Amino acid sequence: MSSREPIGVIGTGYVGLVTAVGFAELGSDVVCVDIDAGKVERLQRGEIPIYEPGLAELVEKNRERLTFTTDLSVALDRARLLFVAVGTPPTYSGDADLSAVHAVVNAMPASDRHALVMKSTVPVGTGEAIKRVFEEQGKSGFRYVSCPEFLKEGSAIDDFLDPDRVVIGDEGGWAGDAVTELYRPVLTPELGGSKRGELVRTDIKSAEMVKLASNAFLATKISFINEIANVCEETGADVVEVAKGMGLDDRIGSKFLKAGIGFGGSCFPKDVNALKQLAGNSGYHFQLLNAVIEVNELQKRRVIGKLQKNLGSLVGKRIALLGLAFKPETDDMREASSLVLSARLIADGAEVVGYDPIAAEEAGKLLKGVELAGSASEALAGADAVVLVTEWPEFKELDLAAVASSMRGNVFIDGRNLLDGDAARSAGLVYEGIGRGYAPQADVPAGSSL
Numbered sequence: 001m002s003s004r005e006p007i008g009v010i011g012t013g014y015v016g017l018v019t020a021v022g023f024a025e026l027g028s029d030v031v032c033v034d035i036d037a038g039k040v041e042r043l044q045r046g047e048i049p050i051y052e053p054g055l056a057e058l059v060e061k062n063r064e065r066l067t068f069t070t071d072l073s074v075a076l077d078r079a080r081l082l083f084v085a086v087g088t089p090p091t092y093s094g095d096a097d098l099s100a101v102h103a104v105v106n107a108m109p110a111s112d113r114h115a116l117v118m119k120s121t122v123p124v125g126t127g128e129a130i131k132r133v134f135e136e137q138g139k140s141g142f143r144y145v146s147c148p149e150f151l152k153e154g155s156a157i158d159d160f161l162d163p164d165r166v167v168i169g170d171e172g173g174w175a176g177d178a179v180t181e182l183y184r185p186v187l188t189p190e191l192g193g194s195k196r197g198e199l200v201r202t203d204i205k206s207a208e209m210v211k212l213a214s215n216a217f218l219a220t221k222i223s224f225i226n227e228i229a230n231v232c233e234e235t236g237a238d239v240v241e242v243a244k245g246m247g248l249d250d251r252i253g254s255k256f257l258k259a260g261i262g263f264g265g266s267c268f269p270k271d272v273n274a275l276k277q278l279a280g281n282s283g284y285h286f287q288l289l290n291a292v293i294e295v296n297e298l299q300k301r302r303v304i305g306k307l308q309k310n311l312g313s314l315v316g317k318r319i320a321l322l323g324l325a326f327k328p329e330t331d332d333m334r335e336a337s338s339l340v341l342s343a344r345l346i347a348d349g350a351e352v353v354g355y356d357p358i359a360a361e362e363a364g365k366l367l368k369g370v371e372l373a374g375s376a377s378e379a380l381a382g383a384d385a386v387v388l389v390t391e392w393p394e395f396k397e398l399d400l401a402a403v404a405s406s407m408r409g410n411v412f413i414d415g416r417n418l419l420d421g422d423a424a425r426s427a428g429l430v431y432e433g434i435g436r437g438y439a440p441q442a443d444v445p446a447g448s449s450l
């Protein structure tokens with residue numbers, strides 16, 4: 001029996017499962033609850049419903065400490081801290097849909113010994129609203145802690161076990177202290193741990209805002225470098241060089257300065273929109289975020305322009321998409337650029353074939369009218385053009401001469417600047433990256449001295 005506090009985790013998606021197995025690895029017994037009975041059965045059989053590097057191994061290693069159930073009362077019996085990791089997808093208006101969160105809140109009994117610990121990303125003010133609901137329902141003894149999650153799909157286990165920071169928002173009292181204790185091992189030695197995680201212990205609203213503001217800032221950084229890339233294309237500068245030069249400045253940093261065809265995923269688009277809506281609902285017009293979102297949408301569509309520039313009409317053209325997941329090392333297709341791209345290409349009359357090393361099954365459910373290939377070479381064979389959408393490492397190893405000879409055409413749009421452009425051109429491909437400006441000398445503005 002472990003000396004660490006047993007916990008409950010409600011929702012066993014990307015965040016819930018990683019949180020559960022992460023705490024199990026740190027020594028807690030964890031009861032995982034989900035309303036999806038099929039998912040729970042798979043987990044009970046030892047099958048992992050999502051792809052996340054290292055997750056299956058860690059679940060297996062900690063099997064004894066993990067219980068999977070659809071029955072909330074098992075978690076309530078064994079644990080006093082109930083981590084909530086249910087989905088908060090966007091509504092049509094861009095607000096967060098909190099129906100799953102409310103379902104959890106309403107399912108809680110009156111109790112003086114339990115606390116909800118919110119890992120789901122929620123608008124600022126949600127904690128306060130939940131506490132009001134608890135009071136109205138005669139459950140004012142139920143504690144509430146905001147503990148937003150910052151893990152990145154693809155490196156989620158490492159992010160959990162060695163985080164940059166842990167943010168805990170509460171009003172003082174046992175629950176916030178108990179959550180802090182649970183995270184202690186992943187904090188800095190000064191905070192009693194052996195990792196580099198800093199603790200930010202704050203009020204609930206500020207904790208909620210840290211999460212939304214962090215994602216909005218990262219999305220802003222991506223849209224910023226994408227706009228720089230577009231200017232590079234007009235002026236002949238190379239955004240890869242520019243980003244390198246910028247990123248060496250400590251104040252800027254090199255992360256999230258990679259130009260490409262825009263951000264996707266289950267968090268950035270949703271959280272940027274949610275913050276914009278939240279600000280609007282509170283009477284503040286968050287102008288910058290409008291631009292961040294618009295730039296991102298246009299960035300995905302610029303690829304179509306690049307294809308048309310090289311191919312003319314897209315009617316009847318066979319276009320291969322390499323990589324379909326929203327980023328490498330995940331099977332998550334939520335808000336993936338491939339969804340927008342393939343829909344636009346099909347609407348323009350193109351024939352679209354896609355390949356992804358891991359996300360094929362998920363992609364098959366969402367990409368309407370897209371032929372799915374079993375390998376990159378199968379997707380490329382007979383294509384008029386290829387768009388590298390997701391920078392899976394295996395695409396870096398493509399034999400470019402073989403690519404050129406198997407295609408019907410020769411256009412290669414590298415949406416993630418993954419490949420060596422000179423090598424691609426030497427192999428006979430018409431290669432275009434994002435923001436790699438190849439403006440001829442004559443394009444140098446008049447009056448410039450060389």
Ligand SMILES: NC(=O)c1ccc[n+]([C@@H]2O[C@H](COP(=O)([O-])OP(=O)(O)OC[C@H]3O[C@@H](n4cnc5c(N)ncnc54)[C@H](O)[C@@H]3O)[C@@H](O)[C@H]2O)c1
Pocket residue numbers: 010011012013014015016033034035036039085086087088100103104119120121122149150151152153266267
């Ligand atoms: N995915 C990420 O990278 C990430 C990172 C940080 C924060 N977040 C936030 O964490 C939250 C969860 O995201 P996710 O990607 O893990 O979602 P997900 O869709 O993968 O998982 C949500 C799970 O909750 C379950 N669920 C829904 N209602 C339930 C209920 N009433 N009781 C029990 N289970 C219920 C669903 O069946 C599903 O298994 C979201 O708010 C998201 O914004 C996600």
